[in-house]
Amino acid sequence: MAGRGTVKSQSGFNPNNDAEILWKAMKGFGTDEATILQLLTSRSNAQRQQIKAAYKTLHGKDLVNDLKSELGGMFENLIVALMATPVMFDVTSLRNAIKGKGTDENILIEILASRTPNEIREIIKTYKQEYDRNLEEDVTGDTSGYFERVLVILLQANRQQGVQESNIQSDAQALFNAGEKKFGTDEDQFVTILGNRSAEHLRRVFDAYMKLAGFQIEESIQKETSGCLREALLAMVKCARSVPAYFAECLYKSMKGTGTDDATLIRIMVSRSEIDLLDIRAEFRKSFATSLHSMIKKDTAGDYSKALLLLCAGDDA
Incomplete structure (x- = not known):
């Protein structure tokens, strides 16, 4: 998984230089947003932490507070999120x-x-x-x-490691018995099995379940549970199948329809930018017949949009 992020460490990085560039971008009349967004989206999180420290050493001020006082709206929220570890x-x-x-x-x-x-x-x-x-x-x-x-x-955080060959069939049967087969649902089985097995093991269980029930486990969960429990179980199944595919779907939902759920958009783009955003982009393209880049471009505006597109780092159109 390593190296599937869109944001990498910058080579030849100098935190003092970067701190000076940001200081100049904010002092005096007006703020140079373009410089701020270019610089902060092209440094890794570890480098941003060093810039924060250098800024305080050089100017005796807190970089995040200065950014907050100079920026506004969703652009401010995104930049502040990038500055947190x-x-x-x-x-x-x-x-x-x-x-x-x-x-x-x-x-x-x-x-x-x-x-x-x-x-x-x-x-x-x-x-x-x-x-x-x-x-x-x-x-x-x-x-x-x-x-x-x-x-x-x-x-x-105690999931079992690896695949327990001897339990695949019995786990699939337990899930089948807990949902499809009985009147009412035995939520306990769903909670225990989905919460405690490894992702690799669960993928094998889902295949066995499919053979047993004739449809996917997601369909049973949709039918048998409701509310937050349903959402949590579905998220666990999706993350066991593919974390990038899960996030691609969350990003799609944050932008489709009227209005954008900016908090979710920012949270995922920032938190996955150094982990697996390239894989999320690929899954997004595969599932939704449009690219993450085009959807961000369509649903956001201004410096906020520019910064998100820099994090996205490419279009899979």
Whole structure:
């Protein structure tokens, strides 16, 4: 998977030079947005952190605060997101999804279903350091029922490794018995199997399920469950099949129809830019008969659009 990002480290990188360029772009009358977006989208996250440190050393000011005071709207949100470390970006997204009135279940599902066990452990640790709170307690305080149980299992980050050959058939049968075969649904089986098996193992189980039921597991989940539980189980199945395909679909949904879900668009473009955005672009093209680049161009405007297109780094039209 390594090297499937669109954003790479810049060679010959000099954090002090970059800090000076950004300082000049913001001081005086008016702001040079073009320079800011060109520079920050062409540095890796680790390099942006060094620029942030150099800026403070050279000018005694916080780069992110200066950017916030100079920029506005979605462009500001995107640039601020690029300046956070990947784990901090996930942690703040989760915190914002939980705190205050109401919960943004989609954010909880998207992050917890798609991150690797190591990333989840890092998120839990950083959340505690940052807010002096326990992420699992905050999640359980805000959710209930089987949906809550799914999230708790994902937070354990304890998926089995590899494929258990001897369990493929029995897992497929257990899922079939839990849904299609009985009146009502045994959610427990879905939650346990989808939450604890490795992606490779689950892909084999889905094939066995298809042979048994005559249709895909996604169809059973659609039919047998509802609400947030349904969304969480579907996300787990999709991520087991292909994380890039899952994100391609999330990006498509964030832009299709009227109005754009900018928060989701920014979250995925930023968080996947150094991981697998090239694969996401390819999956997007395959599934939606248009390119990610063209859809961003059509649905966004101004510097915000320019910066997103630089992150996208190419058109698969």
